[in-house]
Amino acid sequence: MTEHPSPAVASTPPADPGHLANRATRAQIWRLIRPFWVSEEKWKAWALLLSIIALNLGMVYINVRLNSWNRDMYNVLQSRDYPQFKSLLWQFSGLAFVFVAIAIYSVYLKQALQIRWRYWMSTRYLDQWLAHRAYYRIEQGQEGRLSDNPDQRIAEDLHALTSDTLSLVLGFISSSVTLFSFIHILWSVSGPLSFSAGGHSWVIPGYMVWFVIAYAAVGSGLVWWIGRPLVGLSFNQERFEANFRFGLIRVREHAEAVALYRGEAQERTQLTARLDDIRRNWWDIMRLTKKLNVAVNFYGQFAVIFPMLVSAPRYFSGAISLGVLMQISDAFGQVQDALSWFINAFTTLASWKASINRLAGFHADVERAAGMARTIEVTPHAGSAVTVSGLQLSFPDGAPMMRSLDARVESGEHVLISGPSGCGKSTLIRAMADVWPYGHGQVGLPQDAPVMFLPQRSYLPIGSLRAALSYPAAEGSFEDALITRYLALCRLSHLADRLDVAANWSQALSPGEQQRLAFVRVFLNRPRILFLDEASSAMDGETEEVLYAALPRELPGVTVISIAHRETLARFHDVRWKFVPAAAGEGEGAGHRVQMQPIAS
Numbered sequence: 001m002t003e004h005p006s007p008a009v010a011s012t013p014p015a016d017p018g019h020l021a022n023r024a025t026r027a028q029i030w031r032l033i034r035p036f037w038v039s040e041e042k043w044k045a046w047a048l049l050l051s052i053i054a055l056n057l058g059m060v061y062i063n064v065r066l067n068s069w070n071r072d073m074y075n076v077l078q079s080r081d082y083p084q085f086k087s088l089l090w091q092f093s094g095l096a097f098v099f100v101a102i103a104i105y106s107v108y109l110k111q112a113l114q115i116r117w118r119y120w121m122s123t124r125y126l127d128q129w130l131a132h133r134a135y136y137r138i139e140q141g142q143e144g145r146l147s148d149n150p151d152q153r154i155a156e157d158l159h160a161l162t163s164d165t166l167s168l169v170l171g172f173i174s175s176s177v178t179l180f181s182f183i184h185i186l187w188s189v190s191g192p193l194s195f196s197a198g199g200h201s202w203v204i205p206g207y208m209v210w211f212v213i214a215y216a217a218v219g220s221g222l223v224w225w226i227g228r229p230l231v232g233l234s235f236n237q238e239r240f241e242a243n244f245r246f247g248l249i250r251v252r253e254h255a256e257a258v259a260l261y262r263g264e265a266q267e268r269t270q271l272t273a274r275l276d277d278i279r280r281n282w283w284d285i286m287r288l289t290k291k292l293n294v295a296v297n298f299y300g301q302f303a304v305i306f307p308m309l310v311s312a313p314r315y316f317s318g319a320i321s322l323g324v325l326m327q328i329s330d331a332f333g334q335v336q337d338a339l340s341w342f343i344n345a346f347t348t349l350a351s352w353k354a355s356i357n358r359l360a361g362f363h364a365d366v367e368r369a370a371g372m373a374r375t376i377e378v379t380p381h382a383g384s385a386v387t388v389s390g391l392q393l394s395f396p397d398g399a400p401m402m403r404s405l406d407a408r409v410e411s412g413e414h415v416l417i418s419g420p421s422g423c424g425k426s427t428l429i430r431a432m433a434d435v436w437p438y439g440h441g442q443v444g445l446p447q448d449a450p451v452m453f454l455p456q457r458s459y460l461p462i463g464s465l466r467a468a469l470s471y472p473a474a475e476g477s478f479e480d481a482l483i484t485r486y487l488a489l490c491r492l493s494h495l496a497d498r499l500d501v502a503a504n505w506s507q508a509l510s511p512g513e514q515q516r517l518a519f520v521r522v523f524l525n526r527p528r529i530l531f532l533d534e535a536s537s538a539m540d541g542e543t544e545e546v547l548y549a550a551l552p553r554e555l556p557g558v559t560v561i562s563i564a565h566r567e568t569l570a571r572f573h574d575v576r577w578k579f580v581p582a583a584a585g586e587g588e589g590a591g592h593r594v595q596m597q598p599i600a601s
């Protein structure tokens, strides 16, 4: 099997990630958010959401009550009315108790809704990603790809999307209601402002309301203007973090190869380059956050004295009491807080938008992979033979790899595929296993016949040895006695007493042992059609021959299509498909064609 772009490319960023920022349209946002709210979960979801909104409104109501309490309390303090003072303390205790209870439950229910939504969306994304082999096709078709690091999309972006959307929606509702309620209060207590200018006398009714609106509008506008680039920057930050993490995982996964190549310096250079991306972008974020903080902090601090300053003339002229001054000050704070919600939500909004953009790209990739035109049709049929008609293979760029092949492999027949390295042998069986999409033609596989594909390097899930041996069947699908028998047959008896040991078996076993383990899987899972892609290349010749000889004995009638370089294996096969360069007349880069040659037994 030729080395070709492996999942390492998952770390390759899309051609121009910047163009993705601000890309998601309103329709795409709607398509991401809507499904959960109309799904089978909708009743519980809406019930939770409405309860949380009701609790939030309850908190606004208590804040309104506390505002008048504030006025009464300062008036009572000014008039030194002790009995009234005590009664106000009791009133406060009651309000505070209800407030605490509501605050606790509103967070609790919000978290419950968040995990429901996230779980629902994640399972749905997992289904889409794993269906139609989208996970494989996305990695293969790099060109025109809109998203990178699918693991991050599913694990982090869905988490961010659900939690940020809830925070933004709930924050928006309670800020709007707070704004409405306290503007009303502020209007009724602030009174008019009279002044003369240009020979006229002017009266501004409810002047505090206009002051707070002007104050918050200037502040919000400034912060929005400064913070605009944050959307693109946080988008890139997430991407660079994921690339760095992926680079670290690659080194861990290929620890032995890196160590044997003494590739540490090279790995360090690569990892540092990724770390540099993180640092550079982080510095940009820092500089911007600094500017943003200057604006946000000045704005927040000045808001403490601003209402005092503007209502001082009326207080000192005796038009309002201390209680009303404090009430104005509190109401101003509430209105300003509510208006500033848009400012404080700016960063959440930025990361929310970045998550939406990434998820929209991922969604488009999954849909495109699922809907990719299937020019190689692999279909089940009623017969027992494997049939190939007019099958041509090409490279992803369309260049020919294998010229048209027509063939029929009868049930129980064994085919050996041979040819020079890189000619397309593995690709041919990938196409027959329905994972190579580039080319044309038809492949027919017997209906309901279990198919198994053994690559050169087996995939060993992390977990118990029994699970690794049973894969793709679930752990516990086979009797231990049967497993032990096949371990002995595949010369792995030394592992028989370690069936329950959980380990990273792909690191613990030698390549030859891993290939023998894969044969145990074959015997346990009993496929009718078996593809072997240099599946015994790391074994010694004798063991390889023992296993090839065992195949028809243990699995009578099994059809085997194998790729192998060792000539000694030819005697276990009936026919050879030999890749030879296509005729010169067919042009440069004409690819290969397949010649059929019977093998004499």
Ligand SMILES: Nc1ncnc2c1ncn2[C@@H]1O[C@H](COP(=O)(O)OP(=O)(O)OP(=O)(O)O)[C@@H](O)[C@H]1O
Pocket: 001, 002, 003, 004, 005, 140, 395, 396, 401, 420, 421, 422, 423, 424, 425, 426, 427, 428
């Ligand atoms: N995902 C891919 N994208 C682009 N080219 C690919 C991809 N996968 C394989 N190829 C190319 O297709 C050609 C055939 O590869 P394949 O793995 O089928 O060769 P092979 O005959 O099995 O080689 P070997 O005997 O070395 O294993 C090679 O030139 C390889 O580089």
